[in-house]
Amino acid sequence: MNWLTDPLQYPFMQRALMEIMIIGVLCGLVGCFVVLRGLAFILSRQGGFRRDLGSLLFGNILGVSMTDVWVTLVVALIVAGILLALLKELTLVAFDPTMARSAGYPVFALDLLLLLLVSATIVVSLQTVGNILILALVVTPPAAARLLTDRLGRMMLASVGIAVGSGVAGLYISFHAATAAGATVVLTATAAFLVCLVFAPNHGLLSGYRARRHGQHHAHHYHAGEEVEG
Numbered sequence: 001m002n003w004l005t006d007p008l009q010y011p012f013m014q015r016a017l018m019e020i021m022i023i024g025v026l027c028g029l030v031g032c033f034v035v036l037r038g039l040a041f042i043l044s045r046q047g048g049f050r051r052d053l054g055s056l057l058f059g060n061i062l063g064v065s066m067t068d069v070w071v072t073l074v075v076a077l078i079v080a081g082i083l084l085a086l087l088k089e090l091t092l093v094a095f096d097p098t099m100a101r102s103a104g105y106p107v108f109a110l111d112l113l114l115l116l117l118v119s120a121t122i123v124v125s126l127q128t129v130g131n132i133l134i135l136a137l138v139v140t141p142p143a144a145a146r147l148l149t150d151r152l153g154r155m156m157l158a159s160v161g162i163a164v165g166s167g168v169a170g171l172y173i174s175f176h177a178a179t180a181a182g183a184t185v186v187l188t189a190t191a192a193f194l195v196c197l198v199f200a201p202n203h204g205l206l207s208g209y210r211a212r213r214h215g216q217h218h219a220h221h222y223h224a225g226e227e228v229e230g
Contacts, residue, residue: 028160
């Protein structure tokens, strides 16, 4: 229990945990559409950052203030509210924009809105967690969740769970191991993705290997039966 409670004695860790959980929920939701629409490299358009290179890449999650936490929470509620309110429309545009256009949906406006939501997520998070951590939280958890399910609703829930879990676990590990917080969160999220990549029940490497072996086994018996009949 001390492993869990000791970090909570420090205000900077309390603020960091609140920040990473809010950002994890936000990035987990928005990131699903980033992955589905192939927008993973929209970080590359960021400009005007005037802080040092280390802050740009890794941020300073342990240095967030309560003001940062409140700003992130307000933006997260707005973005998540819009995303969930237009979930049906955004889902249709993500999977079949041609059908959405023929059905009369404003595809261009919905695409623009999605870009604005992604941009708001990046802007509110970049100053505190950095470029690399935002890329990890926006792309890696949704990609891992995509391996676990083909249903968007379940993918969003899994993505949020993986993002928040990776963030919290990464902060705890960095505290006890005295490692860089942002880099540890990135590695934790990457580890979660690798686990899903290998062990996912339908799209994992092991399930694919078993399916191929099963198919080869049936094919072998089928050809053996033909030879016996012949």
